[in-house]
């Protein structure tokens with residue numbers, strides 16, 4: 001067992017860090033205000049091959065593993081989590097196709113997304129549910145060689161960007177509670193995004209309501225073909241394992257940024273004639289934060305390693321997600337204590353990290369459900 005990064009991984013880490021500091025950081029204020037991600041920025045990330053870094057070259061990816069993917073996500077989130085998340089949701093559509101589509105579908109649909117020309121979406125959540133596949137109301141009905149899709153999805157990331165969406169629909173013909181995953185081009189006739197959400201944080205992430213009004217796509221867009229019809233729940237579970245890995249890496253990147261900010265501030269802020277880093281109360285907070293960051297880092301890489309080996313990830317992804325999402329919450333909160341009143345102003349990025357971090361406990365399945373998954377294999 002070797003816990004060291006390879007030379008190539010160290011170079012990647014360094015490149016993503018430099019890119020994020022040089023190209024993303026100067027745009028953060030604009031993205032926070034405009035609540036959008038500049039398409040030019042996505043093009044730069046595409047040109048570096050990071051939109052499909054973890055997927056094989058034959059499908060348009062860069063041929064690396066989930067470890068390189070985790071490194072990229074951690075470093076990008078250290079600067080701005082919204083941008084990392086925009087890319088990770090595209091990767092989740094990638095996982096949706098990579099794990100469950102037919103070879104023909106992979107060759108047809110993946111290159112455009114893994115090379116970053118299209119930015120994918122993954123659409124499960126609806127007004128009535130974000131957690132229960134049995135409660136879906138968006139319907140797909142077969143009409144000859146086509147699907148006809150009707151309904152409403154909400155909280156769908158990247159829905160305003162061109163590319164494909166893997167959408168989950170109630171498929172009544174397959175029986176009660178059955179759903180089917182279908183690949184639809186965003187912007188197709190009958191597809192609209194009437195609202196982009198104004199959120200508490202993650203402002204650079206474009207999250208929309210989606211209306212599907214008699215959307216027609218070829219029947220052959222059923223993810224995985226006939227064999228996977230009615231097995232949308234399986235697609236959901238398999239794809240969200242990868243989605244959760246992304247959330248974990250994002251949590252660690254944000255926690256790392258919070259720790260660095262607190263350490264730097266504590267060395268510069270003087271009280272009673274000495275830097276506050278001399279106070280044991282501050283040392284204790286920083287010791288706790290550093291421990292959370294270190295453990296988070298290690299378990300994300302261990303889970304990424306398992307993902308790269310193609311192993312079943314359900315329990316690991318749920319446990320890693322539980323730990324890292326709660327850890328970033330603790331770390332951001334403690335960083336604010338170290339930084340006192342200034343932490344509460346928009347002069348420092350820590351208040352944004354505190355807001356952005358909350359999402360890691362909610363999306364890709366709420367933590368209450370992660371707790372249940374984390375226990376399942378022990379209680380069988």
Ligand SMILES: Cc1cc2nc3c(=O)[nH]c(=O)nc-3n(C[C@H](O)[C@H](O)[C@H](O)COP(=O)(O)OP(=O)(O)OC[C@H]3O[C@@H](n4cnc5c(N)ncnc54)[C@H](O)[C@@H]3O)c2cc1C
Nearest residue numbers: 122123124125129130131155156157207363364365366368
């Ligand atoms: C910024 C953002 C981006 C998002 N992006 C996407 C996206 O791209 N695609 C997408 O499909 N969705 C997306 N979502 C939706 C997100 O995944 C859901 O909001 C999330 O899964 C929770 O669903 P819900 O809000 O319907 O909560 P509900 O299911 O209504 O749950 C509310 C609460 O009830 C409890 N609860 C619910 N079910 C259970 C259970 N079975 N066991 C125990 N407790 C339970 C939990 O405490 C939970 O927090 C996004 C959300 C946000 C905020």
